[in-house]
Amino acid sequence: MKAFINRDDLDFDNAESTAPTQEWELVEDSHGQIAEYHTRVAKFASIRSLALYFSDNFGGDTTRISFIGLKGEFSELKRDPIITIYELQANPADHKVPGVHDAQSHGVE
Numbered sequence: 001m002k003a004f005i006n007r008d009d010l011d012f013d014n015a016e017s018t019a020p021t022q023e024w025e026l027v028e029d030s031h032g033q034i035a036e037y038h039t040r041v042a043k044f045a046s047i048r049s050l051a052l053y054f055s056d057n058f059g060g061d062t063t064r065i066s067f068i069g070l071k072g073e074f075s076e077l078k079r080d081p082i083i084t085i086y087e088l089q090a091n092p093a094d095h096k097v098p099g100v101h102d103a104q105s106h107g108v109e
Helices: none
Strands: 002-005 050-051
Touching: none
Parallel strands: none
Antiparallel strands: 002 050
């Protein structure tokens, strides 16, 4: 099983050749128990989307997934606009420097 995070361009054609965030070897039979697959936590921070890709199964014609559980901490996605001011050329009147009385004067006293 391969896991991909924040990949909006992923499809069945490129999932096989794209490097996953993490990959696991699946357990064929867990005797009725739920198998847990440990993740590298640092790689799974700030997830916007998660895609799981199963390249094959254990010899059957179809693959049946009964349950996928995810553990972790939820944090709300922040999509607030970023307010910035970009100055192509600084206006000296906007940037007062202590000790300088007249920013437009170029004379020497």
